[in-house]
Amino acid sequence: MAARTVLQHADITRALTRIAHEILESNRGAADLVILGIPTRGVALARRIAQNISSIEAVPFGVGSIDVTLYRDDLASQPTRVPAPTDIPAEGIDGKTVVLVDDVLFSGRTVRAALDALSDHGRPRAVRLAALVDRGHRELPIRADFIGKNLPTSKSERIMVRLEETDGIDEVVIES
Amino acid sequence: MRHLVSTRELTRDEAIGILDVAEDMAGVAHREMKKLPTLRGKTVVNLFFEDSTRTRMSFEAAAKRLSADVINFSAKGSSVSKGESLKDTAQTLAAMGADGVVIRHSASGAPQTLARSGWIDAGVVSAGDGTHEHPTQALLDAFTMRRRVHGAAARGKGLDGLTVTIVGDILHSRVARSNLWLLTTLGASVRFVAPASLVPIGVESWPVEIGYDLDAAIEDGPDVVMMLRVQAERMHAAFFPNAREYAREWGLDDERAARLPAGTIVMHPGPMNRGLEISAAAADSPRSTVLEQVTNGVAVRMAVLYLVLSGEREVRS
Numbered sequence: 001m002a003a004r005t006v007l008q009h010a011d012i013t014r015a016l017t018r019i020a021h022e023i024l025e026s027n028r029g030a031a032d033l034v035i036l037g038i039p040t041r042g043v044a045l046a047r048r049i050a051q052n053i054s055s056i057e058a059v060p061f062g063v064g065s066i067d068v069t070l071y072r073d074d075l076a077s078q079p080t081r082v083p084a085p086t087d088i089p090a091e092g093i094d095g096k097t098v099v100l101v102d103d104v105l106f107s108g109r110t111v112r113a114a115l116d117a118l119s120d121h122g123r124p125r126a127v128r129l130a131a132l133v134d135r136g137h138r139e140l141p142i143r144a145d146f147i148g149k150n151l152p153t154s155k156s157e158r159i160m161v162r163l164e165e166t167d168g169i170d171e172v173v174i175e176s
Numbered sequence: 177m178r179h180l181v182s183t184r185e186l187t188r189d190e191a192i193g194i195l196d197v198a199e200d201m202a203g204v205a206h207r208e209m210k211k212l213p214t215l216r217g218k219t220v221v222n223l224f225f226e227d228s229t230r231t232r233m234s235f236e237a238a239a240k241r242l243s244a245d246v247i248n249f250s251a252k253g254s255s256v257s258k259g260e261s262l263k264d265t266a267q268t269l270a271a272m273g274a275d276g277v278v279i280r281h282s283a284s285g286a287p288q289t290l291a292r293s294g295w296i297d298a299g300v301v302s303a304g305d306g307t308h309e310h311p312t313q314a315l316l317d318a319f320t321m322r323r324r325v326h327g328a329a330a331r332g333k334g335l336d337g338l339t340v341t342i343v344g345d346i347l348h349s350r351v352a353r354s355n356l357w358l359l360t361t362l363g364a365s366v367r368f369v370a371p372a373s374l375v376p377i378g379v380e381s382w383p384v385e386i387g388y389d390l391d392a393a394i395e396d397g398p399d400v401v402m403m404l405r406v407q408a409e410r411m412h413a414a415f416f417p418n419a420r421e422y423a424r425e426w427g428l429d430d431e432r433a434a435r436l437p438a439g440t441i442v443m444h445p446g447p448m449n450r451g452l453e454i455s456a457a458a459a460d461s462p463r464s465t466v467l468e469q470v471t472n473g474v475a476v477r478m479a480v481l482y483l484v485l486s487g488e489r490e491v492r493s
Contacts, residue, residue: 067200070200070212070213070214070242070482071212071213071214075214075486075487076486076487078487079487080177080482080483080486080487081486081487082193082196082197083197083200084200085199085200085203085331086200086203116213119209120207120209120211120212121207121208121209122208
């Protein structure tokens with residue numbers, strides 16, 4: 001098995017800084033913004049993006065996580081998954097612009113589940129999607145608004161995103 | 177998890193895993209949209225051979241919040257009263273396409289029989305069998321204790337060091353048995369307090385301390401006092417002289433409740449006999465968790481149904 005590192009700590013930091021700026025640009029500031037990470041690694045990425053945003057703008061905004069396990073469409077065909085905590089900011093998501101954050105955008109099925117979960121928590125004004133890596137092979141009509149890096153891959157390859165918060169190191173590796 | 181018929185066979189990690197999933201399920205009750213699509217298209221049969229209102233309603237609410245279809249079967253007025261065997265009933269349910277069976281039966285071991293017989297492919301969850309076990313009640317009790325002790329930071333934690341005193345009719349109590357196994361697995365130490373006539377034979381080999389004096393047990397200041405219901409329907413012999421004497425010796429009256437340490441919680445699995453095993457004031461005091469137990473019961477049963485019904489099922493060849 002060959003492993004190739006495609007993003008290192010500095011690359012990930014730069015990508016997340018750029019995404020923070022892009023979110024602020026498209027939202028025209030941080031007002032009415034809610035950043036929600038999809039567990040596990042999306043939550044850590046959401047926190048970093050939120051930190052970047054608050055170092056640029058002084059306006060307070062919401063940060064949290066939204067678990068999609070109970071909304072997945074493959075529950076009957078996979079081993080049982082254990083849900084992760086959902087943490088929606090107290091002010092809710094009604095009328096807000098929600099930015100979903102995930103580590104890898106692949107089939108789009110996780111994001112589909114996240115959209116369903118989100119609609120059970122309220123009615124956002126708009127929902128955007130940020131992903132650290134977009135590796136293609138979509139199975140649903142879903143695309144990301146903010147992308148750290150496009151990585152064209154073959155379906156047999158595996159993308160491993162490791163983050164300091166969860167794995168002790170920042171890197172994105174392709175295994176083939 | 178293939179079935180849940182006993183807490184005795186749960187490992188510490190499995191038990192904490194169920195309680196953690198229940199934490200996620202409990203969050204659903206606070207949303208405007210209280211339903212999850214998780215078990216859409218699955219059918220859960222509530223197979224109740226013995227009377228129960230709250231356990232059946234709790235399982236029904238749990239299954240419906242997960243979008244499963246629920247079929248209620250109660251032995252009264254059914255083919256069971258015409259003499260149908262458990263095997264035939266089970267095979268009828270299998271033919272109807274049940275994915276999960278929640279069973280309550282007056283015979284100890286009926287859920288095991290159903291789970292291991294091969295009569296049915298569905299996941300089996302025990303809702304209480306005879307004087308054997310009532311696993312979801314023990315899980316919701318442990319969940320309630322864990323929340324009272326650890327609050328919002330309860331995830332991943334056990335009940336290490338907690339002292340739990342269970343008082344009353346141990347002999348007939350499946351709740352006491354299930355709690356003993358589960359609480360011990362989670363690191364708590366359990367003491368039974370009961371009239372000598374209501375202590376089961378063979379209890380010496382269980383990991384439990386036995387006491388016969390409720391006042392002495394209260395002096396020791398336990399973290400949790402769990403009062404059991406006096407099960408009049410199972411009392412086929414004179415286990416104690418009369419109700420007034422039981423209340424005087426083994427009931428948690430106002431005076432005993434006042435002597436409990438400030439942090440001690442009072443639990444009761446319901447339905448309560450007010451004035452017999454627990455006084456009205458003790459049942460309604462802030463230290464009582466009776467209603468929390470009911471609320472938590474739905475979350476815990478959602479977690480159990482999710483863990484038993486989701487995931488790939490190994491197909492019997």
